[in-house]
Amino acid sequence: MKKVLNPKIIIPVAVVLVLVGMVAYILFAPETWWKPIYIRFDAAEASADNGTTPTTEAEASTHEAPGSTEEGHSAPLPAALDPTHTQPAVTGTQLVMPAIQPGQGIMYELESKVVNLAEPGGLRYLQAGVVLEFHPSVKDYYEAKITEEAASGHSAEGEAVADPFHEAIDAMRPVIDDIATTVLSSKTFNDVATIEGKQILKQELMTNINTALGYQGVINIYFTEFVVQ
Missing domain, CATH: 3.30.479.30 (Band 7 domain)
Structure with missing residues (x-):
């Protein structure tokens, strides 16, 4: 029992537990809570890791819509x-x-x-x-x-x-x-x-x-x- 309560053992274990708790708090606590540091994942980086290119709103707005031509303009209506x-x-x-x-x-x-x-x-x-x-x-x-x-x-x-x-x-x-x-x-x-x-x-x-x-x-x-x- 004395060996378990030995300060040389208790202090390192306590430090490890505190560090693990801080990491878990920073990673998983809601963003609205105070944190010593904030970690955010960039969507662009995540897309790059997957080998894809992120699509911006401007690019999405130029995607071809039903009834439009390849240039993004509306197909002309019949004259009548x-x-x-x-x-x-x-x-x-x-x-x-x-x-x-x-x-x-x-x-x-x-x-x-x-x-x-x-x-x-x-x-x-x-x-x-x-x-x-x-x-x-x-x-x-x-x-x-x-x-x-x-x-x-x-x-x-x-x-x-x-x-x-x-x-x-x-x-x-x-x-x-x-x-x-x-x-x-x-x-x-x-x-x-x-x-x-x-x-x-x-x-x-x-x-x-x-x-x-x-x-x-x-x-x-x-x-x-x-x-x-």
Whole structure:
């Protein structure tokens, strides 16, 4: 027991324990605690040890993003979809088009509609001639689209579209006719008996048709006949 308590043994052991404790404290204690010295590992040195090069934020920002070119620039949009192009651009589901005066657009006439009004017993009916006015840029858009498809080779071989605008709208004609019939037949006599009521009806038709088309192409609606009996 005397040999164990011998100062010549106790002092060296105590020194070793203190040194080990200090090293453990410096290495593993939280950085927010006070330490006689602070040891930090450099990420660059760690990367060098692994044979890799650290990536800086500036370098990371120049990495190629989806839809970009090798030079880091955004890939050019097709002309018909480019907002800076002279053709109408597509933003979401709307064509961005300059304003024009009523009557300067492209007229597209629907067949005369005869519907029963939403009256008790269905005793009243409405006969209406409807003409849609499209913005001229819509025609330019469809023509540009056909030109691009032909240039890229996506159009069918030998296929020629004389009037791409009317072909595109004709393809939507059943939907447009259904909207017109549904909206007209949902009205009562009082709904359409006044000028204000007819304007509201035009706006409702225009909104529903543009929603179906996917862009704000119809800028006005005209009634060439409007008879309620």
